[in-house]
Amino acid sequence: MLKMDTLLSLLVVSTLPQIVVLDVLSVAPYQAVVEQVAGDSRIFSGESIRLRCSIPEDVKSTWRHLWFRGAEQLQESEEFSLWDANVKQSGKYSCQGMRETIVGPIHTLQSLPVEIDVDGGWAILQVPPHPTLVGETLKVTCRVRGNPKLEEVILYRDDVEVKRQTGSNPHVHLSNVDLRDRGLYTCRATWDIRRHSHSVVSVPSQVYISEILTQPFLEVVPRDPLIPANMMRLICHLQYNAHAPAPPIHFYFYKNGNKLTTASSENNVAVERTPGQYSCKARVPELDLMRWSETKNFGQVTVGTEQRILPPRVPKPFAPPTAAPALTLPTAVEPRAAWPVPRQPTAAPTYPWLKEEIPQPTDAPLKPIQPAAKPQLPGVMPKTSNQTVPPDLVDMSGDYPAAPEQLE
Structure with a gap:
């Protein structure tokens, strides 16, 4: 019995490594x-x-x-x-x-x-599979089923016309693109067959535009087990989208506007853990690109090594002060229930050229002012809801495309 248990134990142990x-x-x-x-x-x-x-x-x-x-x-x-x-x-x-x-x-x-x-339709807009970088030329192609000889190609971005070109060339180029050029693109192609003009519209295609060097983001890691306890790590995060072989990128770190390190290919650095305003800079000299991160406060921001409390600033006058003249305030007038009558000055001078007298207020109630009627402008007709809306683009999808639109 003991031998049998020993044999079973050996079998179990021998199969464990295979299972692992x-x-x-x-x-x-x-x-x-x-x-x-x-x-x-x-x-x-x-x-x-x-x-x-x-x-x-x-x-x-x-x-x-x-x-x-x-x-x-x-x-x-x-x-x-x-x-x-x-x-x-x-x-x-x-x-x-x-x-x-x-x-x-x-x-x-x-x-x-x-x-x-x-796609089961008549037109396809082919766009780059990868994002186009800022400053480059975007190339798209408006393909039509059967490859007819095109007369005109119109490119739209977010339903707004971007470029129109005549001729049989289906390729459209947009030079020096920026981030505003990203969006949903469609194309309209027109061609003639037997004196009939045909026009088709593609389904939307997404175009992506990326920056070569995005704005850095500074991360402050107060405690890193890989560095001494009195140190902290600064990490400069960004996205670098240059084509291979990409030129090197240099990182700089700053505290209170003063440079902490020289140019380095590493995006992180260990510095003394002290309060201050930290930032980082990324620079690609060969491409003449440079981006700054936003300033990030760590701890209680101080000026220099110690926090200084400045006394309040006392404003200085531009000229010596002069004695202000004494002002005699008039005696307060007792309020009256009726409309107040203006006080007549003593020995008031007379002005013979004034022929009209100032009317005195009465106790009669005041009438509300009626708003003036707005004049009716001649020739202006009211708006009606019977407005003609141009037909929308026809979405043609499915295995069997519908016939292209014919323009008489």
């Missing part, structure tokens, strides 16, 4: 990446698109690739294609790597999703 290893290695520390090989993320129904899945961090191992649309698993292959796509196949596509080991299957982290939009 299986739990640890079930997810590999790699992330799959989806690459767009052919086509665009927004296509017409009937067109095709091809995607590829890869594990760039581990090229030596042999991985199998699983494809998903949302949470639904589709197939297992390195490449994924949509042939003769339809509107119902729109969605967010991702992939994941998987390989077999002696302890069981191991999966990578799932890739970031790629959104594919299958």
Whole structure:
């Protein structure tokens, strides 16, 4: 009996490491990446698109690739294609790597999703998949099903016309963009077929504009276990969106307007924990960019090393004061129930040129003042609700597009 218990104990102990290893290695520390090989993320129904899945961090191992649309698993292959796509196949596509080991299957982290939009209309506005930086040129394309020879292309931002161009060129460029140029864009394309003018409008597409260097935000960490107790850490947070290879960025830290450190590539620094007004500055010399953070108070703000209490300021006159003349105030007049009669000065002078006498107030009640009637302006007609509203843009979606609008 003792031997049997010993044998069972050994079996349990021998399986424990495998159970632990299986739990640890079930997810590999790699992330799959989806690459767009052919086509665009927004296509017409009937067109095709091809995607590829890869594990760039581990090229030596042999991985199998699983494809998903949302949470639904589709197939297992390195490449994924949509042939003769339809509107119902729109969605967010991702992939994941998987390989077999002696302890069981191991999966990578799932890739970031790629959104594919299958449009059943007549026009598509293709915009950059990544944000356009401030100062660059924004390029968009107004695609029309069947690629007819265009006569005119109009670009709108938030339903306001931005640019109009004639000719068959479907590409529209906006140079030197800034943050005001971001928003929802649409395009209207016009072309002629058999002496009939056709016009179609795309569905809205979001355009993103980003700054190369955002305004820094200073974080004060009073107590950091990695530095001495009498020190604190300053961290300068920002977003740097320069294209690779991005030039280096320099950080500076200040207290009460005085520089604490020289230029450094590190966005944090350890300083003595004392009250004051702190700020940071980020500078990219090669791009001639510089941004300041807002000043942040820490503790009781002092001037210098000790807080000084200044005496109240005594205003100094511009000229020596002079003695003010004595003023004789008139005797107060007793109130009367009726309207007061103005006091007549003694020996009042007479003015022969004044022929009208000042009327004296009476006890008769006052009549309220009636407001004057507003004059009726000739030729002004009242507003009516029967106003003609131009027809809105037609939203054409679905697998079978409606016929484009014909302009007689």
